Amino acid sequence: MCAQTALHTAALNSDGDLASVQCRTDLDGHDRVTLYGRWDIRSIHECAGGLLQRLRAATKGARCWDLTQIKDIDAAGATLIWRAWNRSRPNQLSVRTEDAAVFESLEAIPAGMPDMRSASKLTPIAWFGRFGLKAWRSNVDVLALLGAAAIDTVAMLHSLADIPRREITATIFRTGAQAIAISGLVGFLIGIVLCYLSGEQLRDLGAASYVVNLTGFSIFRELGPLLAAILNAGRSGSAMTAQIGLMRVTEELDAMSVLGISRVRRLVVPKLLGQLVAMPLVVAWTDLTAIVGAMAGALLQLGIAPSDFLRGIVRVVPLANVLFGVGKGALFGAMVALISCHFGFRIRPDSDSLAAGTTQSVVTSLTAVLILDAALAIVFSDLGM
Amino acid sequence: MSVPIIAVTGLETCFDGVVIHRDLHLEVQRGETFAIIGSSGSGKTTLLKLMLGLIKPDRGTVRVLDEDMSTLTAAQRRQWATRCGVVFQGGALFSALSAFDNVAVPVREARWWPEEFLSDLVLVTLQTTGIEVKDCQKLPAELSGGMVKRVALARALVLKPDLLFLDEPTAGLDPEQRHAVVRLIARLTQVFKLTVVMVTHDVDALSALADRVAVLAEQRIIIAAPLAEVVRFQHPFIQHFFEGWTGSGAPLMRPLERARRTEIRSSAIKGA
Secondary structure (H helix, E strand, O other): OOOOOOOOOOOEOOOOOEOEEEEEEOOOOOEEEEEEEEEOHHHHHHHHHHHHHHHHHHHOOEEEEEOOOEEEEOHHHHHHHHHHOOOOOOOEEEOOHHHHHHHHHHHHOOOOOOOOOOOOOOOHHHHHHHHHHHHHHHHHHHHHHHHHHHHHHHHHHHOHHHOOHHHHHHHHHHHOHHHHHHHHHHHHHHHHHHHHHHHHHHHHOOOHHHHHHHHHHHHHHHHHHHHHHHHHHHHHHHHHHHHHHHHHHOOHHHHHHHOOOOHHHHHHHHHHHHHHHHHHHHHHHHHHHHHHHHHHHHHHHHOOOHHHHHHHHHHHOOHHHHHHHHHHHHHHHHHHHHHHHHHHHHOOOOHHHHHHHHHHHHHHHHHHHHHHHHHHHHHOOOOOO | OOOOOEEEEEEEEEEOOEEEEEEEEEEEOOOOEEEEEEOOOOOHHHHHHHHOOOOOOOEEEEEEOOEEOOOOOHHHHHHHHOOEEEEOOOOOOOOOOOHHHHHHHHHHHHOOOOHHHHHHHHHHHHHHOOOOHHHOOOOHHHOOHHHHHHHHHHHHHOOOOOEEEEEOOOOOOOHHHHHHHHHHHHHHHHHOOOEEEEEOOOHHHHHHHOOEEEEEEOOEEEEEEOHHHHHHOOOHHHHHHOOOOOOOOOOOOOHHHHHHHHHHHHHHHHHO
């Protein structure tokens, strides 16, 4: 029950106006609540909780509400009052015409609205099922993309003028020339690390000279192509996905469709062919710098002269292994290009999707490269031995 | 005259050696709707960005809401931002967030309102700009151009700002939507007691909303006056800009009508 005296709680705004709640008992014995001051978000945000408490206290037993003395009210103030009323108008309410609209808006909000930010929860089995289905569809889509790219490439060979030379050379430049510094540095450092770690073990066994065999084989067959592919997926693959995804956001993909331009021919084939040309060269360069690194490591740690190291490499690493590694680079490059383009086309026109698509593209590319590498290692285990 | 809500003095802006503004002066009074017009590339949007503190001037001062925009600290800027609403040309809604969450962003950032009451506040604000509850969970990509503008308006107004900046508020809308958005802005300006600064090419919006119109040409404001006065001002850009405008808020001459008149004029010349 409200007391005869005014209940006061308020916020001071810039004009010194108070948002206040006043309860009094009329002569006829009815409780009457009158609101004063500014009831806008700027004025009441610091004491919204306190005001709501006062309003709720005033609601108990009050039959008549007078809102005509309010100086200014907005959605925030009305929301607070509406909450105190428990989402329904009191029986006797006086409100100015210009303020009535905001209460009408609140009345129009359906009761029991679902939680605005609720997300559907999946059981673990459903999650795995959905993940498996997505992975299967992605595989099918990548294969379809490969098929479309193959058909378009063959079609282009019949009409050489249609070959997108500029796009292909741009891809070669971006994935090849611009990757020289980073792949060279990584190759060199990995060469040193490999030589130092294996050299230590081999020296203890009295087989220090075998460091040449070990580093030579591992760099040319595995590390060179893998390092190049990992860098390629992170650098160029993500860029390809982001480029195509942004084209979706800016409706360039739709424009291409409307203009009758084949997306596969203009976007996928140049990237695929560019990667097929650039990646073997990047692998060869990474091999070279890794060998230089290993050579430096061998000289510093084991005292093996660079000329001896090189002679050893030529003697123990058959050419087939070198070519196999370089060929693997081409395969990895093609796979990265296809996966990156596939995820680029799947991006929806929003920033979250762009970020998620790029991440998925890189992770999938790396996984696919490792799986392919393992498969090739098993199938061609006898090659050049 | 009262202290202006925006005061630009001696402004000079250059990009890569190209002068955009030179010795530009401008004042916006509290409570007025102030429109800026000018040809493409004249620096209207740049001027708006200078007022928002997104670009720093090479010379001169820009004071908005009693703050010098080039000396604001991060904390002052956050405080200042709660007093300004901005509607960018394309809406600039956060594409990953629903209409509801877009409007909730400023309130959550300012920590002005308890999360438990937020949904009512946001929904009412969205309804004020004409967005129905059923559309609140849609992503910006699923909204029409007019709805994007309405959500952007709701986001700009949810903290009850003193000052609203509008960059081409009717750009990219069909005539029906354009008129609806102009009517909405006119209503909201009254309801929220706003001062509005608007960059526009839309003569209908100018005549319906603007108390004063500033014309940006030759790197400065050549006139800032009520529309009727601006239309009479003798300057090639102004004459070209208002060519065919009938005044008194009537819409621009329809392209077909204009073509027909040109045709009639051509045949009259041939006949002569």
